[in-house]
Amino acid sequence: MRATVFQAPGDVRVADVPDPAIREPTDVVARVLRGAICGSDLWAYRGDIDTAGRAGNRLGHEWIGIVEEVGARVETLSPGDAVIAPFAFSDGTCEFCLAGLPTSCPSGGAWGGPDNDGGQGEAVRAPFADASLVKIPAEAATDDDLLAKLLPLTDVMGTGHHAAVCARVQPGGTAVVVGDGAVGLCAVLACNRLGADRIVSVGRHKDRLQIAERFGATHVVNEHDGETVERVRELTHGGAESVLECVGMQSSMDVAVDVVRPGGTVSFVGIPIGVEKVDLQRMFGENIALRGGVAPVRAYLPDLAADVLAGWLDPSPVLDMTVDLDDVPDGYRAMTDRIAVKVKIDV
Amino acid sequence: MRATVFQAPGDVRVADVPDPAIREPTDVVARVLRGAICGSDLWAYRGDIDTAGRAGNRLGHEWIGIVEEVGARVETLSPGDAVIAPFAFSDGTCEFCLAGLPTSCPSGGAWGGPDNDGGQGEAVRAPFADASLVKIPAEAATDDDLLAKLLPLTDVMGTGHHAAVCARVQPGGTAVVVGDGAVGLCAVLACNRLGADRIVSVGRHKDRLQIAERFGATHVVNEHDGETVERVRELTHGGAESVLECVGMQSSMDVAVDVVRPGGTVSFVGIPIGVEKVDLQRMFGENIALRGGVAPVRAYLPDLAADVLAGWLDPSPVLDMTVDLDDVPDGYRAMTDRIAVKVKIDV
Numbered sequence: 236m237r238a239t240v241f242q243a244p245g246d247v248r249v250a251d252v253p254d255p256a257i258r259e260p261t262d263v264v265a266r267v268l269r270g271a272i273c274g275s276d277l278w279a280y281r282g283d284i285d286t287a288g289r290a291g292n293r294l295g296h297e298w299i300g301i302v303e304e305v306g307a308r309v310e311t312l313s314p315g316d317a318v319i320a321p322f323a324f325s326d327g328t329c330e331f332c333l334a335g336l337p338t339s340c341p342s343g344g345a346w347g348g349p350d351n352d353g354g355q356g357e358a359v360r361a362p363f364a365d366a367s368l369v370k371i372p373a374e375a376a377t378d379d380d381l382l383a384k385l386l387p388l389t390d391v392m393g394t395g396h397h398a399a400v401c402a403r404v405q406p407g408g409t410a411v412v413v414g415d416g417a418v419g420l421c422a423v424l425a426c427n428r429l430g431a432d433r434i435v436s437v438g439r440h441k442d443r444l445q446i447a448e449r450f451g452a453t454h455v456v457n458e459h460d461g462e463t464v465e466r467v468r469e470l471t472h473g474g475a476e477s478v479l480e481c482v483g484m485q486s487s488m489d490v491a492v493d494v495v496r497p498g499g500t501v502s503f504v505g506i507p508i509g510v511e512k513v514d515l516q517r518m519f520g521e522n523i524a525l526r527g528g529v530a531p532v533r534a535y536l537p538d539l540a541a542d543v544l545a546g547w548l549d550p551s552p553v554l555d556m557t558v559d560l561d562d563v564p565d566g567y568r569a570m571t572d573r574i575a576v577k578v579k580i581d582v
Numbered sequence: 583m584r585a586t587v588f589q590a591p592g593d594v595r596v597a598d599v600p601d602p603a604i605r606e607p608t609d610v611v612a613r614v615l616r617g618a619i620c621g622s623d624l625w626a627y628r629g630d631i632d633t634a635g636r637a638g639n640r641l642g643h644e645w646i647g648i649v650e651e652v653g654a655r656v657e658t659l660s661p662g663d664a665v666i667a668p669f670a671f672s673d674g675t676c677e678f679c680l681a682g683l684p685t686s687c688p689s690g691g692a693w694g695g696p697d698n699d700g701g702q703g704e705a706v707r708a709p710f711a712d713a714s715l716v717k718i719p720a721e722a723a724t725d726d727d728l729l730a731k732l733l734p735l736t737d738v739m740g741t742g743h744h745a746a747v748c749a750r751v752q753p754g755g756t757a758v759v760v761g762d763g764a765v766g767l768c769a770v771l772a773c774n775r776l777g778a779d780r781i782v783s784v785g786r787h788k789d790r791l792q793i794a795e796r797f798g799a800t801h802v803v804n805e806h807d808g809e810t811v812e813r814v815r816e817l818t819h820g821g822a823e824s825v826l827e828c829v830g831m832q833s834s835m836d837v838a839v840d841v842v843r844p845g846g847t848v849s850f851v852g853i854p855i856g857v858e859k860v861d862l863q864r865m866f867g868e869n870i871a872l873r874g875g876v877a878p879v880r881a882y883l884p885d886l887a888a889d890v891l892a893g894w895l896d897p898s899p900v901l902d903m904t905v906d907l908d909d910v911p912d913g914y915r916a917m918t919d920r921i922a923v924k925v926k927i928d929v
Contacts, residue, residue: 331844339844339868401871497678497686507862515854519875521686524748528869 238356244282295355327366393532395421406430414481427451585703591629642702674713740879742768748849753777761828774798
C-alpha cells in the first residue's frame with residue numbers, strides 16, 4: 236500500500252510500504268477514508284524533536300476508516316463497519332482505561348512511528364480494536380461533510396475539549412483560550428459547548444481569530460496589538476477562573492498564568508516542549524492550579540461524536556485545506572508556512 | 583507592651599512597643615494567650631528572604647487570645663471572648679472571601695511586619711475582627727492542653743489540611759506526604775482525618791517520622807536511606823493518586839512529581855522559594871495536576887476547631903518546645919538548629 240513516511244526534517248514522502256495484516260487476535264485492519272496532518276507532526280518535520288523523527292517512521296495519528304478484516308477475538312466490529320480512531324490506542328481493560336485515562340494505558344501506543352501503521356496512509360492495523368475504535372454510522376462514511384466534521388474528533392477537538400475539562404469550564408463561566416491553532420480554536424468551541432458565558436480567544440492570526448469568533452469567542456485579543464495580559468484582564472474583570480493554554484511555548488504559558496483569577500485553573504494541552512518554567516510564586520500566592528496533559532481522546536469520542544451526528548457540533552472549519560494522499564508533502568509545507576491551519580487528507 | 587521584633591538575620595528581640603489601640607471600627611484589640619514560631623518565620627531569621635526582614639518589623643502570625651476592646655462596628659465579638667486567629671486577616675465580604683479563598687482578599691493582610699501587630703507579643707490589633715477571628719469556648723482559654731491542640735490550627739494544621747484538600751485525598755485512597763516538618767506532619771494527620779487508607783510519610787528525621795506514624799502514617803520512608811522514589815513507588819504500587827509536597831524545595835518537588843500516579847495530583851503548600859521548575863513533561867504525559875498555594879486557613883478553622891473541641895483531632899504533638907515571651911529568641915534558635923519541630927509561646 237501507499238503511506239506517508241518520514242525521511243528527514245523537511246522531507247516526508249508517500250511511499251510503498253507492506254500491506255497491514257492482523258498480528259494479534261484483537262487487531263483489525265481498516266482502510267483509511269480520511270486522515271489529517273497534526274501540529275504535533277510538524278515537530279519532527281521541523282526537526283524540533285527526535286520523536287518520530289527517524290527515517291522510515293510512518294506518519295499520521297488521525298483517521299477515519301472502514302474495517303476490512305477482524306482478528307479472532309474482536310467482538311464488536313465487523314468488516315464494513317465505519318470507525319473513527321482516537322490518536323492513541325489502548326487496551327480498554329487496565330486501571331487507567333477504566334478510569335478514563337486511556338493515554339496512560341501501559342499496553343497502549345500511538346499510530347505511526349517505527350512499529351505501527353500511521354493514519355496518513357491507505358490502511359492501518361489497529362491493535363485493541365474493540366477498545367480503541369469507535370463505530371460511526373455506515374452512512375457517515377459516504378458523507379463528505381460529516382467526515383470533515385468528525386475528523387477533528389480524532390485529536391484536536393478532543394484535545395480542545397480536554398483543555399476545557401481540565402480548566403473546569405463551567406456553564407456561565409469565563410474562559411480564556413491562549414492560542415489560535417487548531418487545538419486553541421477547538422478549545423473555544425469546547426468552552427462554548429460547555430456553556431461558558433464569556434470566552435476570550437488570544438492569538439496572533441486575524442483569520443484564525445475570525446474562526447474563533449465563529450466558534451463562540453465573545454472577545455478576541457490579537458497579541459500583535461500588544462499589552463495582551465492587560466487587555467485580557469480588563470475583558471475578564473481581573474482574570475478568568477478558567478484559562479486554557481493551547482500552544483506549549485514559554486510565552487503562552489506566561490500569559491496563561493498571568494490572566495487566571497485567584498483560585499482558578501490553567502490547563503495545558505500543548506506538548507510543553509517550549510516551556511522552561513511556570514510562575515510557581517504566583518500560582519502559590521493565588522492558589523492557581525495547573526492541570527492538563529495529553530488528551531484521553533478515546534474517553535471523549537462517543538459524546539463528541541454523538542454531538543456531531545446530532546448536528547450540534549462542527550469543528551470542521553479548522554480543516555481549511557484538503558489534499559490527496561499523494562500530495563501530503565504539500566500539506567506539511569502549507570502547515571509549516573502557516574498557509575493552512577490544518578490539512579485534511581482524502582485518501 | 584512587650585512584643586517580638588525583627589532586628590537582623592539571626593537577631594530577634596522582645597522589646598517595648600506601643601500598646602495596640604482600635605484604629606478602624608471593625609477592629610478589636612486582643613490580649614494574646616498563646617503564640618507560636620512558624621517555619622516561615624525562619625526565612626527572614628536565616629536571611630533567606632527579605633519579606634518581614636526589615637529591622638523593627640513585628641513577628642508572629644499564629645495566636646489565640648482574649649478580646650479586650652471592640653470597635654464600634656464589631657458585631658459578633660465582645661470583651662472577654664476567647665478567639666483563635668488564622669495567619670491572615672480578611673474582610674469577609676469580597677468575592678474571594680465568599681468563595682472560601684480569604685488569602686486572596688484584596689483588603690486582607692498578615693499579622694506582623696511594619697504595619698500590624700504580630701502574634702509573638704502581648705496584644706494584637708485585629709482588623710476585620712468579625713470576619714477574621716473565630717470564637718472558641720471561654721473555658722478553652724484556661725485549658726492548657728486544649729490551647730495546645732487548637733494553636734496549630736492557626737497555620738500548620740490548616741495548611742496541612744489544605745495540602746490534603748488540594749491533592750484530592752479520598753476516603754480509602756493513597757496519599758504520599760513529602761516533608762516531615764510541622765506542616766508535613768499535620769498533612770499526615772489531615773490525610774488520616776479525610777479517610778485515606780494508605781499514607782506514606784517521606785522525611786529525613788527519625789523522631790519526626792515517629793510523630794507521622796502517631797498521626798496515622800501507615801508507612802514512613804527516611805530519605806537518608808536512599809532510593810526514596812523507588813521505595814515510595816513500591817509502597818504505593820506504582821504511585822499515589824494524591825501527593826502532598828510540604829517542603830518547598832526543588833528536591834521535594836521532584837520527589838513529589840515522581841511518585842504521583844498517572845491522573846493524580848501533586849499539591850504544594852510550602853512557599854516554593856527553593857523550587858526552580860517542575861517536570862512539566864511528566865505532568866503532561868501522565869495528566870498530573872499541580873494544585874495548592876497559601877492555605878485559606880480562615881475557611882477551614884471552624885470545622886477543624888470543632889473536631890479539636892470534640893476530641894477527634896489533636897495536632898499538638900508538633901509543638902515540642904514551649905517558651906515564655908521573653909525566651910522567644912531561644913525558640914528561634916531551637917527551630918533553626920532543628921532541635922524543635924515547632925515552638926509554642928506561653929505569653
